[in-house]
Amino acid sequence: MTEPDPPRVIAFDGDDTLWHSEVHFQAVQDRLRALAAPWLSGDELDRRLLATERTNLTHYGYGVKSFALSSLEVLLDATDGDLPGPAIAELLGMAKELLDHPVELLDGVVETLDALAGRVRLVLITKGDLYHQWCKIEASGLGPRFERTEVVHEKDPATYRRILTELDVDPQRFLMVGNSARSDILPVLELGAQAVQIPYEVTWAHEHHDGAPHWPVLERIGDVLAYASALPEATDRR
Numbered sequence: 347m348t349e350p351d352p353p354r355v356i357a358f359d360g361d362d363t364l365w366h367s368e369v370h371f372q373a374v375q376d377r378l379r380a381l382a383a384p385w386l387s388g389d390e391l392d393r394r395l396l397a398t399e400r401t402n403l404t405h406y407g408y409g410v411k412s413f414a415l416s417s418l419e420v421l422l423d424a425t426d427g428d429l430p431g432p433a434i435a436e437l438l439g440m441a442k443e444l445l446d447h448p449v450e451l452l453d454g455v456v457e458t459l460d461a462l463a464g465r466v467r468l469v470l471i472t473k474g475d476l477y478h479q480w481c482k483i484e485a486s487g488l489g490p491r492f493e494r495t496e497v498v499h500e501k502d503p504a505t506y507r508r509i510l511t512e513l514d515v516d517p518q519r520f521l522m523v524g525n526s527a528r529s530d531i532l533p534v535l536e537l538g539a540q541a542v543q544i545p546y547e548v549t550w551a552h553e554h555h556d557g558a559p560h561w562p563v564l565e566r567i568g569d570v571l572a573y574a575s576a577l578p579e580a581t582d583r584r
């Protein structure tokens with residue numbers, strides 16, 4: 347196998363690559379299971395919620411507000427429309443807690459971005475609710491480290507193609523770093539660009555990918571430095 351070209355642009359995913367996200371969703375989903383226990387088993391709640399979230403993607407897109415509306419739909423359906431007001435209030439409270447949760451960076455994120463600065467163009471490509479993602483980018487303090495931040499509603503080949511065109515970078519010189527095979531790796535490889543996966547401790551069922559990875563998998567974000575060791579020195583900027 348030939349060595350890939352040194353990237354000119356390294357793009358990072360946000361949720362579960364730069365900052366924690368899915369652990370907070372799963373903690374709230376545990377509480378949702380308890381809330382739904384009078385009407386649904388935990389497994390049934392999980393199954394119905396995933397199916398409803400998938401159906402609703404075309405209405406709401408991704409994110410906490412979509413999660414909350416889909417949860418409400420599942421509970422209304424399970425109670426034949428007779429969901430008690432206090433349960434609705436608790437659900438809304440859980441969603442607000444998720445939205446207001448402090449942004450916690452993964453270990454090594456700041457050091458890695460600082461070490462890459464000046465050697466490659468750095469881009470952030472994150473998926474989900476526009477307002478919540480903006481809030482998270484702002485709260486992370488990472489915004490100024492990126493030449494460009496993109497909040498997209500779906501990470502598919504067309505989205506990446508648009509971004510690569512706007513960045514004026516050859517696919518071979520673009521490296522995507524992210525936790526999700528489905529969103530951060532496969533659509534990028536389809537364009538002939540490079541991608542490395544850094545799996546997070548938990549994965550949302552919708553993002554699950556079966557099959558062994560045929561792309562590079564790193565353990566932690568700091569490993570990107572060694573992976574991209576063939577990068578030009580800090581003075582050689584495009």
Ligand SMILES: [Mg+2]
Nearest residue numbers: 359361362525
């Ligand atoms: Mg992610």
